[in-house]
Amino acid sequence: MAVAELTKEPSQMAHPQDEAALPAVAAAAPAEPAPGTPTVVVDDLHIVYRVYGAASASEKGNAANALLRILRRQGRPQMKEVHAVKGVSFVARHGDAIGIIGRNGSGKSTLLRAIAGLLPPHKGSVYTNGQPSLLGVNAALMKELTGERNVVLGCYAMGMTPSEVKEKYDEIVEFSGIGEFVQFPMSTYSSGMGARLRFAIASAKSHNVLLIDEALATGDRDFKRKSQERIQQMRGEAGTVFLVAHNLDVIEETCNRVIWLHKGKIKMDGDPATVLAAYNS
Numbered sequence: 583m584a585v586a587e588l589t590k591e592p593s594q595m596a597h598p599q600d601e602a603a604l605p606a607v608a609a610a611a612p613a614e615p616a617p618g619t620p621t622v623v624v625d626d627l628h629i630v631y632r633v634y635g636a637a638s639a640s641e642k643g644n645a646a647n648a649l650l651r652i653l654r655r656q657g658r659p660q661m662k663e664v665h666a667v668k669g670v671s672f673v674a675r676h677g678d679a680i681g682i683i684g685r686n687g688s689g690k691s692t693l694l695r696a697i698a699g700l701l702p703p704h705k706g707s708v709y710t711n712g713q714p715s716l717l718g719v720n721a722a723l724m725k726e727l728t729g730e731r732n733v734v735l736g737c738y739a740m741g742m743t744p745s746e747v748k749e750k751y752d753e754i755v756e757f758s759g760i761g762e763f764v765q766f767p768m769s770t771y772s773s774g775m776g777a778r779l780r781f782a783i784a785s786a787k788s789h790n791v792l793l794i795d796e797a798l799a800t801g802d803r804d805f806k807r808k809s810q811e812r813i814q815q816m817r818g819e820a821g822t823v824f825l826v827a828h829n830l831d832v833i834e835e836t837c838n839r840v841i842w843l844h845k846g847k848i849k850m851d852g853d854p855a856t857v858l859a860a861y862n863s
């Protein structure tokens with residue numbers, strides 16, 4: 583597989599739709615790859631979280647032990663490792679819309695964040711062609727600013743010019759369906775409204791690799807339909823879309839491929855009908 587032209591370690595790149603993004607570092611989009619060319623190569627990826635201050639397994643959840651630890655002033659916090667992704671490998675191609683499914687805690691969000699370059703691999707590698715953009719319900723725009731300001735900032739962060747922002751502004755606000763709330767600070771929004779605005783901003787631009795984490799779970803039926811259509815459109819125009827969703831109907835209707843994660847490993851990877859049937863059985 584030709585991965586030489588792909589970029590290793592996307593953590594060194596800008597990720598405009600995530601909290602770590604800086605508008606000033608948005609990179610120019612590289613030339614569009616031909617359909618079917620690899621856009622993301624994940625090679626034996628392991629992600630390990632280190633949690634400091636964790637109790638040992640024998641003490642877990644025990645109030646008396648927690649109190650004892652405080653009374654004994656156990657200075658050094660213990661460190662616990664959570665091995666969230668365990669040797670995941672796959673190749674995503676231009677034009678793919680890949681649904682990631684699995685139970686709570688199976689590693690879906692961790693995998694997306696690793697592809698976006700926000701989590702360093704403990705072992706293995708992620709190669710990406712182009713700039714991945716993570717769109718998640720937790721991806722922060724600036725909550726104290728109004729929706730209006732966030733639309734403008736978000737567009738700049740994705741590398742749009744002022745005239746492109748002007749051209750897209752109305753469409754973004756209309757797509758989000760948040761109406762007059764666009765004039766209010768985002769801190770006043772419900773989580774669904776915030777997610778819709780983020781999706782509307784992120785999807786106003788073509789992305790080489792778009793990572794969507796549960797963004798569609800919060801909208802009403804009409805918004806879900808609109809956003810599914812938009813994803814299909816982005817699939818055509820852009821590169822690859824990854825979608826994490828607990829709603830399997832959304833996955834079935836939107837994706838051409840499904841990866842089922844179980845306890846951090848790929849349990850199945852294939853066409854939606856086959857994988858969803860196995861997952862549901």
Ligand SMILES: Nc1ncnc2c1ncn2[C@@H]1O[C@H](COP(=O)(O)OP(=O)(O)OP(=O)(O)O)[C@@H](O)[C@H]1O
Pocket residue numbers: 631632633664665666684685686687688689690691692693
């Ligand atoms: N920041 C973190 N620090 C420590 N452990 C974490 C962190 N984020 C996730 N984990 C752990 O990593 C594992 C995978 O979590 P992850 O959020 O990726 O799963 P998920 O499949 O997206 O879950 P859900 O469906 O509930 O959103 C879980 O055991 C979780 O407790």
